[in-house]
Structure formats: C-alpha cells, structure tokens
Amino acid sequence: MARTITYQQAINEALDQEMGNDPSVILMGEDIVGGSGADGEMDAWGGPLGITKGLYPKYGDRVMDTPITESAFIGAAVGAAASGLRPVAELMFSDFMGVCFDQIYNQAAKFRYMFGGKAETPVVIRTMYGAGIRAAAQHSQSPYSIFTHVPGLKVVVPSNPYDAKGLLIQAIRDNDPVICFEHKSLYQTEGEVPEELYTLPFGEANVVREGGDVTIIALGLMVHRSLEAAETLAADGIECEVIDPRTTSPLDDETILESVESTGRVVIVDEASPRCSMATDISALIARDAFGSLEAPIQMVTPPHTPVPFAGSLEDLYVPDATKIETAVRQVAGYSR
Amino acid sequence: MRDPEIHRLTMPKWGLTMTAGMVVKWLVDEGGEVAAGDELVEVETEKIASAVEAATAGVLHRRVADEGDTVPVGGLLGVIAGPDIAPEQIDLIVEEFAETFVPGEEAVTTGGPSTQRVQVGDRSIRYLALGEGGPPAVLLHGFGGDLNNWLFNSDALSTGRTVYALDLPGHGESSRDVGDGSIDTLAGAVTGFMDALAISPAHIAGHSLGGAIALQIALSEPARVASLSLIASAGLGPEIDAGFIEGFVAAERRRALRDELQKLFADPALVTRRLVDDVLKFKRIDGVADALRKTATGFVSGGAQSHYLRDRLGEITVPTQIIWGEMDGIIPASHAAGLPDSIETTLLPGAGHMPMMEAASEVNLLLAGFMERAAVTP
Structure with a gap:
C-alpha cells in the first residue's frame, strides 16, 4: 500500500527492507551508526542527516561505522563486493569522491572487464550532492557527470521518494557498481511510496509532465524547479514536457528523443558545472x-563555470531557479528562423 | 429551483483521485437534440480520457465550459432541458450554479468513501464499497487489473444498492498470495470475501478472468448469486491472445507495456502515459510478477484457455447475461455466440476487451437494468 513519506524515509526503508530480504547486504560509512568506539548511545546519529537511523539496532554488525578515510572504506566496500557481499557505502558528501577516486574509477569500474567477466562488483555508493545550503565550495558540488563519464559505473540521480526507494533497491540488486546521488535539499520532500519492496529499472526516464511545446530535461532538484517554471509557463499557453532521466548511466535516449521529435524545442537544466556535463552530453545526443x-x-540552464560560492546571495544566483528556466523556455518557444 | 426537466451536465468523477477534468471537445452543438446515453463531450483527466454522456433526453441549450477549460469535479459543463425553455431561464440556472457551487466540497462529497481492507483467511483484500441497499453487486476485475477498472461503473451502479469492487488476490493492493493460482482458489477468495462482509446473495459482474471466477461461483454456489453478468469473459472457450498475457507479465518498461495495454482497447489512444505508469508501478512490486505468472497458468496453458465451462452453462440457474465488445482482441466476441437462449447477450460495436471503460454508459445501463430485473424475479 502506498502512503506519503519523505525522500529520506524512502531511502531508509529501502535499506531496511533489502537488508531484511538479503543477508549479504551490509552498510558502511562515517557516523552511519554514530557512537561507535566512544562512550554514549549507539545509533545516536544514523549518519549526518539520520538517513540510516534505526538500522544498527536492527541489523547490528551489518551496519558499520568507518574511520574518516574514504580511500579505506570505499576500497573495503569494493573488495567486499568483489568477494560476495552487497555493501552500501555512504560517502557523506560527493565532494569527497576525490579522496577515493582510484577505488571507484580505476578499480570497481574495471573489475568485470579486466577479469574477463568473471568478477562482479555489486557495490553501491550513496552520496549527498547539490548546492543551496550555504555549505560552500567543498560541500555543494554536483559531480554526477564525472562518474557518468566512466564506463563500468552506473549512476542514479533520484528526484522524488518513489524513485529514491525503487532505484536504490535496484542498485543494491545490480551486479555492477552503482553510485546514487541524493540531493540534500530533497531529503524532506514528500511523495507516495509503496510499503512493499519494488525496483525501478535503470535507463527508463520519467515523463513527469506532458506537454507539446517545449521539452525540458532535468535531474534531481532541477526537476522540481522545472515543474515550477512549467506551471507558470502553462498559464501563458506554453506547455512543457518535463523529462527526468532518473539515471545518467545508462541514459534513456529514446524517451528524450521521442519528446524532442514532438516538440522540436529543448531546454536542459543541470545543477552541475556547465562544461563536459549531462547538459552538454544530452545536448550532443x-x-x-x-x-x-x-x-x-x-x-542549457546551468550555473556559471565557477566553484559554488559561499556568500548566500551569490549561491542563490548560482543555482538555476524557476525564473531562469522560464526565460530559457520563452527563448526557445519564441525562436523562429 | 430544481425543475426535473432541466439537467445540469456536470464534470463526472472518474476514480478516487480525480479532482478536475479538461474539456477536450464538444460532440454536440448548442441547440442539438440528445438522447439518453449520447456522448456529449470528451473529457480528459490525468489518468484517462472518455466521453460524458447525457443522462436524459432533451436539447443541449448551453455549453457552459469551453474546449480547453479545466473544470473541477461537479462543476457545470452544460445545460440540457426540454425544447421550450426560455434562454433567460438557462441564464438563471447557470448563474445560480456559479453562485452556489463549491468545487472542493463537491469533489470530496462525490468522492465517497475511500478503499477499505478486510482479512479473508490469510489474505488482506482491498475493496471499495459505494451506495446502500440490496442485493448488493460484486465487481470482479480481470487478469492484471484492479478495482479501478470499474472507475466508470461503480458509482453509476450504486444507486439503490451497495457496490463492492475488490482487488483479487495478487492484484492491486490485495495480498500477493494467489495459492495455486487456479480459478477455484480465486473463486474461494471471492466467496470468502463475501462471507467476511456478510454479502449474500449478490449480483456478480465479472470481467475477463473475473468472469470465469464469477461463472465458477454461480456453478458451485448458486445460492450466493442473484444474477450473473459476464463481460468479455474468460471461461467460455479455448481462444485467447496468450501472447498478450505473456507480454503483459514480461513487460518491465513503459514502451513494452504500452504496446500490450493498447491491445485491450479498440481505441489505443485511451492508453495514456499515466495509465501505463500506474500499471508499471504495480508490476514493479516484488512478488507481483510471480503472482501474475501463477494466475496466468491457472487459466491459460499452451496458448489457449485451459479452464472453460461453456459446456456447463446449461446448469446455471441464476439469471445470466453476457456483454462483449465486438472488437475484442484478447478473447474473441465469438464466444458470446451459440449460448443457451436463457442467457441475454449484448455485443457492443466499437468496443474492445474493456467495454466497461470504452462503452461505459451502455454497460452501466445493461448492468443496472439486468440487476434490477433479476432482483424482482423470484
């Protein structure tokens, strides 16, 4: 039965239910229990935002606090996956990926290929991305296109609670490394989610809104900003079709192309830096x-090619908002040769 | 003032979640004469598109809603009345409606109760109950469907009787356990449901697989059945598009499923993206694919129906009618031919395998009329 829960609850539920379903699923990450190795209450934190709260009391040692060394615990997760477990590692901020990039990019992503298809690496790395919370340049980036660039990785960017649960369960069951990018501003958003376990296939875009005038393609938080713009534009008679690819690797080319073939006009909204991004990739497609x-x-509606600014007023200008999307849509809708 | 000869055509409520619909196209000009059941205006919701029919005969004096307008449930679409009514009086009606209509309230009150659950043995069964009075009607959906398959019917049938639409085991939001998946097991679950809610006897209407289940109940426990209405029913012959059953179970993605769902309707445009998404959401749940597969083996094997009771129709003692869409691409309408004379048969031109959706007003008239007559016949 479906009920309304938050994005954060949907992720917790996916982890909880799949751990109950499959004893080879383990969790690891910084403070995901909270209290390990110190005096005080275990399960005190459940991760910096409490996403994994309640799982340690239920699954004990299958939920592991790790030292603050991404290279070590992501490496351990990759190794555990290669030897038969299904680890879900939480990498607190996706900005820290640099520390453990070799483990992901040059190890996990290559095993299947380099071991002649005999090795599988069913590891999931969950990570928080995105700007908007005054966390400055080192805690606010959206680096999903960097991982989309790497063959051998699958990349998931859920925009709502239903997708977050279904894509995470699919990620855990997938036999290849999957990186799930969760937007920090989406954790408290709500949506209808079935109580039961379910999976969403990778590479199937969601047509969030139908419309015949302009196609908007957006990921994560930008889906919501695009919908906001689409509502304003509809009042002026411009009907936007909003497409959420949900996974950047694999990418559902077909749904995007099908929509563009009917509208002929496209706006791509991407929170990541504007060069070598999902926006440029989809644009080339x-x-x-x-x-x-x-x-x-x-x-393309993107931030400028700069680090995410710390000053609040600048950060607000940096992240694409509904007004910028609206302007871009009006531009393509009104264009004639 | 509520002149009985004046009919206010309002936005219908199709399904529990509908709050508004968009007027796509008027099918009748202002001043045009209409008969009861005539399609007047095409309306589109998030989930489905259909036509609103005239409830009474008369003249369509006023098209209040324009094409492209979004109108809340219960909102005024037009006014139908006798030919002699003065235009000023129509103006008054429209004004009065505009002054008194509260959209939110109407949407809620016409929504009625939401779905409920009842425990039947080890299974939890979800159902919708509407209306009051007896004998009640029990609506059984087909393979892969759920109680929402009756969204155009349950409300219309609930005048003067309670209507129960349920999710069969393995379907909708009922328990996934289908036992051995046989028609007998499913029929047992339905009679268990009737026992749990003290429903007996009931008018049973079954669509497709639901028809075979209804037929099974009428044969094994006739005392529970006040009348039997079989719509595009399974269980009446060997032919079936087994490729549809396999394709429906196997489809994991939108395009594949859309292609299968379009086979259900004479007009494939009725399969909206939202409809496909809703069915996909159901199919993605753990255990659903297994339950569907098991249920399919309960009535289809080797490319044909394995469970049919055509030869036993003569044994049925309760009033029985059969309704079929002439353009049914899943189970051929020829199964409605050559049946015992006691069975009333109606073929609906222009409808496919889902006549209760595609030809809702005709099917509603047929079901309601048959149930009323069966209720007074000893």
Whole structure:
C-alpha cells in the first residue's frame, strides 16, 4: 500500500527492507551508526542527516561505522563486493569522491572487464550532492557527470521518494557498481511510496509532465524547479514536457528523443558545472539524433563555470531557479528562423 | 429551483483521485437534440480520457465550459432541458450554479468513501464499497487489473444498492498470495470475501478472468448469486491472445507495456502515459510478477484457455447475461455466440476487451437494468 513519506524515509526503508530480504547486504560509512568506539548511545546519529537511523539496532554488525578515510572504506566496500557481499557505502558528501577516486574509477569500474567477466562488483555508493545550503565550495558540488563519464559505473540521480526507494533497491540488486546521488535539499520532500519492496529499472526516464511545446530535461532538484517554471509557463499557453532521466548511466535516449521529435524545442537544466556535463552530453545526443526535428537552438540552464560560492546571495544566483528556466523556455518557444 | 426537466451536465468523477477534468471537445452543438446515453463531450483527466454522456433526453441549450477549460469535479459543463425553455431561464440556472457551487466540497462529497481492507483467511483484500441497499453487486476485475477498472461503473451502479469492487488476490493492493493460482482458489477468495462482509446473495459482474471466477461461483454456489453478468469473459472457450498475457507479465518498461495495454482497447489512444505508469508501478512490486505468472497458468496453458465451462452453462440457474465488445482482441466476441437462449447477450460495436471503460454508459445501463430485473424475479 502506498502512503506519503519523505525522500529520506524512502531511502531508509529501502535499506531496511533489502537488508531484511538479503543477508549479504551490509552498510558502511562515517557516523552511519554514530557512537561507535566512544562512550554514549549507539545509533545516536544514523549518519549526518539520520538517513540510516534505526538500522544498527536492527541489523547490528551489518551496519558499520568507518574511520574518516574514504580511500579505506570505499576500497573495503569494493573488495567486499568483489568477494560476495552487497555493501552500501555512504560517502557523506560527493565532494569527497576525490579522496577515493582510484577505488571507484580505476578499480570497481574495471573489475568485470579486466577479469574477463568473471568478477562482479555489486557495490553501491550513496552520496549527498547539490548546492543551496550555504555549505560552500567543498560541500555543494554536483559531480554526477564525472562518474557518468566512466564506463563500468552506473549512476542514479533520484528526484522524488518513489524513485529514491525503487532505484536504490535496484542498485543494491545490480551486479555492477552503482553510485546514487541524493540531493540534500530533497531529503524532506514528500511523495507516495509503496510499503512493499519494488525496483525501478535503470535507463527508463520519467515523463513527469506532458506537454507539446517545449521539452525540458532535468535531474534531481532541477526537476522540481522545472515543474515550477512549467506551471507558470502553462498559464501563458506554453506547455512543457518535463523529462527526468532518473539515471545518467545508462541514459534513456529514446524517451528524450521521442519528446524532442514532438516538440522540436529543448531546454536542459543541470545543477552541475556547465562544461563536459549531462547538459552538454544530452545536448550532443539531441543535436546528432534529432537534428531534423529541432526548431530552435538547444538551451542549457546551468550555473556559471565557477566553484559554488559561499556568500548566500551569490549561491542563490548560482543555482538555476524557476525564473531562469522560464526565460530559457520563452527563448526557445519564441525562436523562429 | 430544481425543475426535473432541466439537467445540469456536470464534470463526472472518474476514480478516487480525480479532482478536475479538461474539456477536450464538444460532440454536440448548442441547440442539438440528445438522447439518453449520447456522448456529449470528451473529457480528459490525468489518468484517462472518455466521453460524458447525457443522462436524459432533451436539447443541449448551453455549453457552459469551453474546449480547453479545466473544470473541477461537479462543476457545470452544460445545460440540457426540454425544447421550450426560455434562454433567460438557462441564464438563471447557470448563474445560480456559479453562485452556489463549491468545487472542493463537491469533489470530496462525490468522492465517497475511500478503499477499505478486510482479512479473508490469510489474505488482506482491498475493496471499495459505494451506495446502500440490496442485493448488493460484486465487481470482479480481470487478469492484471484492479478495482479501478470499474472507475466508470461503480458509482453509476450504486444507486439503490451497495457496490463492492475488490482487488483479487495478487492484484492491486490485495495480498500477493494467489495459492495455486487456479480459478477455484480465486473463486474461494471471492466467496470468502463475501462471507467476511456478510454479502449474500449478490449480483456478480465479472470481467475477463473475473468472469470465469464469477461463472465458477454461480456453478458451485448458486445460492450466493442473484444474477450473473459476464463481460468479455474468460471461461467460455479455448481462444485467447496468450501472447498478450505473456507480454503483459514480461513487460518491465513503459514502451513494452504500452504496446500490450493498447491491445485491450479498440481505441489505443485511451492508453495514456499515466495509465501505463500506474500499471508499471504495480508490476514493479516484488512478488507481483510471480503472482501474475501463477494466475496466468491457472487459466491459460499452451496458448489457449485451459479452464472453460461453456459446456456447463446449461446448469446455471441464476439469471445470466453476457456483454462483449465486438472488437475484442484478447478473447474473441465469438464466444458470446451459440449460448443457451436463457442467457441475454449484448455485443457492443466499437468496443474492445474493456467495454466497461470504452462503452461505459451502455454497460452501466445493461448492468443496472439486468440487476434490477433479476432482483424482482423470484
């Protein structure tokens, strides 16, 4: 039965239920229990935002606090996966990926290929991304395109509680390394989620809103900003189709192209830096495979090519908002040769 | 003032979650004469598109809602009345409606109760109960469906009787356990449901697989059945599009499932993206695919129906009618031919395997009329 829960609860429930379902699922990460090795209450934290709270009392040693060394515990998770477990590692901020990049990019992603298909690495790395909470340049980035670039990795960017649960369970059951990017501003958003276990296949975009005038492609938090813009634009008679690819690797090319073929006008909204990004990647895909359908140049709404600013007023200007999306849509909708 | 000859055509409520609909296209001009059951206006919701029919005969004097307007449930779409009514009087009706209509309230009150659950043996069964009075009606959906398959019917049938629409085991939000998946087991779950809610006898209407279950109950426990309405029913012959059953169970992605769902309707445009998404959400739940597979083996094997009771129709003692869409691509309408004379048969042109959705007003009239007559016949 479906009921309304938050994105955060949906993730906790996915971990809880799949741990109950499969004894090979383990969790590791910094402070995901909270209290390990110190005096005081175990399960005090459940991660910096409490996402894993309640799992230690239920599953004991299968939920492990790790030292603050990403290279060590992500490496351990990759090794545990290669030897038969299904670890879900929580990497607190995706900005810290640099510390353990070799373990992900040059080890986990390569095992299946380099061991002649004989090794599987069913590891999941959950990580928090995104700007907007005044956390400055080192805790606010959206680096999903870096991992999308690496063959051998699968990359998930859920935008709502239903997708978060279904994609995480799919990620745990998947036999390849999967990185789940969770936007920090989405944890408290609510949506209908079935109580039962379910999976969402990778590479299946969600058409969040149907419309025939302009296609908007957006991920994570940007889906919500795009919907906001679409509502304003609808009042002026511009109907946007909003597509959430849900996974960047694999990417559902077909749904994107199908929509562009019917609208001919495209805006891509991406919270990541504007160069070598999902926005440029999808833009190239459309330019190559749907060139004949395009009736206006493709527009990209992204932050400027700078670190995420610390000053609140600048950070607000940095992240794409509904107004910027609206402007871009009006531009492509009104374009004529 | 509520002149009985004046009919206020309002936005219907199709399904529990509908709060508003968009007027796509008027099918009748202002001043046009209409008969009861005529399609007047095409309406689209988030989930489904259909036509609103005239409840009474008369003249469509006023099209209040314009094409493209979104109108809340219960909101005024148009006014139908006798030919001689003065335009000023129509103006008054429209004004009065605009002054007194409260959209939110109407949407809530016409929504009625939400779904409920009842424990039947080891299973939890979800159901919707509407209306009051007896004998009640029990609506059984088909393979892969759920109680929402009756969204155009349950409300219309609930005048003067309680209507129960339930999710069969393995379907909708009922327990996933389908036992051996046989028609007997499913029929047992339905009679268990009737026992749990003290429903007996009941008018049973079954669609497709639900028809085979209804038929099984009428044969094994006729005392529970006040009348039997079989819609595009399984269990009446060997032919079935087994490829649909396999494809439906196997489809994991939107396009594959859309292609299968379109086979159900004569007009494939009725399969909206939202409809496909809803079915996908159901199919993705752990255990659903197994339950469906098991249920499929309970009535289809080797590309044909394995459980059919056509030869035993003569044994049925309760009033029985059969309704079929002429363009049914899943189970051929020819199964409705050559049946005992005591069975009333109606073929609906232009409808596929889902006549209760595609030809809702006709099916509602047929079901309600049959149930009323069966209730007074000893």
